[in-house]
Amino acid sequence: MTPTAAKTLRATVASVPGALSLAVFLVICATALAAPILGLPDPADMAFALYQPPSAEHWLGTDNFGRDILSRVVWGAQVALTVAVGAALLSILIGSALGAIAGYFGGWVDGLLSRVFDIFLLIPTFFLILLIVALFGASLPLTIVAIALTTWPRSARLMRSQVLTLKSRVYVQAALAAGAPHWWVIVRHVIPNGIAPIITDGTILMGMAILTEAGLSFLGLGDQNLVSWGSMIFEGQRHLRLAPWMSIAPGVALLLLVASLNLLGDSINFAMNPQLRTRGGAPKRRATTAPPAGETAPAADTPILEVDDLRLVYHAGARRIAAVDGVSFTLPRGGSLGIVGESGCGKSSLGSALLQTMPNNAELTSGTIRFDGRAIVLGGKPVVENGRSRIDALRWTRMATIFQSAMNALNPVTTVRRQMMDALRLHKPGISREEATARIAEVFAMIGIPASRMNAYPHQLSGGMRQRAMIALSLILEPELVIADEPTTALDMLIQDQILGEIADLRERLNLSLILVSHDMGAVAESCDVVAVMYAGRIVEIAPTQRIFGNPAHPYTRTLIGALPSLTGPLEELESLPATDTAAAAAATGCRFAHACPAATDLCRRAAPPAVPLGAGHVSECHYAEDFAAEPSSEPHAAPAAAKEARA
Numbered sequence: 001m002t003p004t005a006a007k008t009l010r011a012t013v014a015s016v017p018g019a020l021s022l023a024v025f026l027v028i029c030a031t032a033l034a035a036p037i038l039g040l041p042d043p044a045d046m047a048f049a050l051y052q053p054p055s056a057e058h059w060l061g062t063d064n065f066g067r068d069i070l071s072r073v074v075w076g077a078q079v080a081l082t083v084a085v086g087a088a089l090l091s092i093l094i095g096s097a098l099g100a101i102a103g104y105f106g107g108w109v110d111g112l113l114s115r116v117f118d119i120f121l122l123i124p125t126f127f128l129i130l131l132i133v134a135l136f137g138a139s140l141p142l143t144i145v146a147i148a149l150t151t152w153p154r155s156a157r158l159m160r161s162q163v164l165t166l167k168s169r170v171y172v173q174a175a176l177a178a179g180a181p182h183w184w185v186i187v188r189h190v191i192p193n194g195i196a197p198i199i200t201d202g203t204i205l206m207g208m209a210i211l212t213e214a215g216l217s218f219l220g221l222g223d224q225n226l227v228s229w230g231s232m233i234f235e236g237q238r239h240l241r242l243a244p245w246m247s248i249a250p251g252v253a254l255l256l257l258v259a260s261l262n263l264l265g266d267s268i269n270f271a272m273n274p275q276l277r278t279r280g281g282a283p284k285r286r287a288t289t290a291p292p293a294g295e296t297a298p299a300a301d302t303p304i305l306e307v308d309d310l311r312l313v314y315h316a317g318a319r320r321i322a323a324v325d326g327v328s329f330t331l332p333r334g335g336s337l338g339i340v341g342e343s344g345c346g347k348s349s350l351g352s353a354l355l356q357t358m359p360n361n362a363e364l365t366s367g368t369i370r371f372d373g374r375a376i377v378l379g380g381k382p383v384v385e386n387g388r389s390r391i392d393a394l395r396w397t398r399m400a401t402i403f404q405s406a407m408n409a410l411n412p413v414t415t416v417r418r419q420m421m422d423a424l425r426l427h428k429p430g431i432s433r434e435e436a437t438a439r440i441a442e443v444f445a446m447i448g449i450p451a452s453r454m455n456a457y458p459h460q461l462s463g464g465m466r467q468r469a470m471i472a473l474s475l476i477l478e479p480e481l482v483i484a485d486e487p488t489t490a491l492d493m494l495i496q497d498q499i500l501g502e503i504a505d506l507r508e509r510l511n512l513s514l515i516l517v518s519h520d521m522g523a524v525a526e527s528c529d530v531v532a533v534m535y536a537g538r539i540v541e542i543a544p545t546q547r548i549f550g551n552p553a554h555p556y557t558r559t560l561i562g563a564l565p566s567l568t569g570p571l572e573e574l575e576s577l578p579a580t581d582t583a584a585a586a587a588a589t590g591c592r593f594a595h596a597c598p599a600a601t602d603l604c605r606r607a608a609p610p611a612v613p614l615g616a617g618h619v620s621e622c623h624y625a626e627d628f629a630a631e632p633s634s635e636p637h638a639a640p641a642a643a644k645e646a647r648a
């Protein structure tokens with residue numbers, strides 16, 4: 001068994017329906033295979049008494065010819081399974097191959113093959129099977145071929161649509177650009193990524209094949225020499241009053257096998273798709289809480305956002321990943337906070353926790369979030385007021401977000417203007433068309449998109465323009481707080497700089513509060529008053545921007561600043577760090593940075609550092625914070641200007 005197959009099997013049996021359906025399917029298979037050695041009477045033997053009800057001698061009774069029903073059900077399973085596996089395999093092989101060719105090559109090949117699929121789909125399935133059986137006679141192999149011939153277009157269409165999506169993926173393009181031949185790209189990249197729904201559909205096909213064979217036998221069109229559940233049910237219904245057990249036993253066997261196959265299909269799909277698995281499948285109902293008693297109206301100087309001891313864990317199978325592990329900060333109204341740190345330190349998880357847009361496998365285990373003085377999360381639970389969660393009422397209207405990749409965040413089949421119109425109408429149901437159009441034009445002008453581009457689809461805009469459209473969408477409802485998660489990551493330096501400049505400008509003009517999530521120290525230096533440095537799920541240092549660059553008081557911050565290149569200073573080797581295993585670092589007894597810290601001592605490895613206040617809003621989680629703070633950062637990375645210069 002290949003490692004992938006073993007992993008899929010493990011994941012399949014990890015769920016109750018998966019384990020149960022696999023167990024039922026395996027028991028039926030094992031019983032069918034073991035039929036000759038089970039010591040059961042011959043299924044065709046008519047030596048027994050007729051119409052005997054279930055007894056110790058004949059567990060499931062006997063039929064109208066005195067044949068043992070248990071033996072016939074067991075031998076009938078062989079026929080059912082042979083038809084199921086044979087027809088489904090043949091159907092998937094023909095369908096997937098033709099579907100992959102049609103989707104991959106497109107053009108006239110796709111046109112021609114798609115018409116063939118359509119023609120086959122138009123032929124009534126049962127009629128075609130009847131025709132084949134009538135022309136060539138009834139036999140098991142012919143029944144299998146007939147079923148496969150009528151079902152393969154299902155697999156073909158499914159595979160074609162999968163391939164149409166997959167072939168534009170970057171990894172497929174990259175393989176072609178690397179000189180891989182088409183057949184290799186199809187076999188190595190396209191089919192493995194598109195096969196999961198085909199396999200799921202295959203289990204449904206197996207169920208269909210069993211039912212079709214049973215139906216044919218029921219009509220007397222099956223192979224009369226074989227024991228089939230369909231023919232047993234047919235016989236049974238003729239003697240229903242006299243001997244109901246004759247149809248109950250094959251009926252239950254048929255139901256169990258088809259139901260277990262369908263359930264198995266769902267479980268395999270779930271197991272094969274890591275996204276479904278680690279995202280936790282269907283959304284779990286999250287516990288909520290009522291607003292706290294004694295909440296007062298916010299004062300003018302109430303911070304726009306207060307976060308206290310926020311903790312978020314991801315459930316990935318048996319693993320728990322503490323992505324945000326006790327984060328606290330306060331953002332004053334109109335203020336801007338940059339959250340920086342290496343990839344995987346928990347920046348995006350923190351952003352999604354603030355907006356409560358986490359994936360299904362994420363759980364807030366503790367913490368409080370207050371927006372404008374009112375709690376939106378208490379003890380890790382969303383606050384619900386009058387049947388509606390407070391965050392739902394705030395999201396987009398008062399707290400908006402700018403996503404990382406505008407191409408993924410904007411709907412590709414709707415114009416940018418339409419998406420803005422939808423957002424306006426959703427949140428301001430009374431707004432007239434003219435008012436909405438005027439507001440859209442205003443925001444477009446503000447963000448520098450020419451009015452002529454308003455009706456463009458996202459793919460018709462350049463990367464920079466698309467990101468501007470995303471910013472416009474976030475500002476359309478005049479929010480007070482914007483959370484921007486890597487808003488310029490995919491853009492070139494020049495456009496990055498322009499967009500960051502525009503965000504800073506808008507912030508001043510609209511008195512926006514801003515949280516900028518970025519791995520780029522230069523970007524936050526340029527746009528934010530305060531910088532929070534995250535490491536392995538915690539904010540290890542927070543300080544006003546000038547201070548964090550001038551007097552970094554955490555060795556990790558120093559390393560981040562040391563990794564900024566200088567174009568004008570003398571050539572220096574840049575500092576680098578080994579990649580951090582977030583889970584391992586979070587589990588460390590002492591300081592989570594100790595394993596990579598050049599200044600770590602025994603104390604660091606033994607005890608978690610306290611949060612050391614250094615004045616003027618500067619806090620560092622390091623045992624030696626005061627010593628580091630007293631030692632200014634070495635040139636040329638001493639100030640935000642240097643960081644900006646490094647980016648330019």
Ligand SMILES: Nc1ncnc2c1ncn2[C@@H]1O[C@H](COP(=O)(O)OP(=O)(O)OP(=O)(O)O)[C@@H](O)[C@H]1O
Pocket residue numbers: 278279314315316321323341342343344345346347348349350359361519582583
């Ligand atoms: N849906 C998920 N399921 C399981 N683990 C996850 C999930 N999303 C993120 N993680 C893990 O949580 C940790 C923090 O991830 P997060 O995406 O918040 O980091 P980040 O700092 O934003 O990284 P980047 O800058 O690369 O986006 C990482 O260890 C990541 O592997």
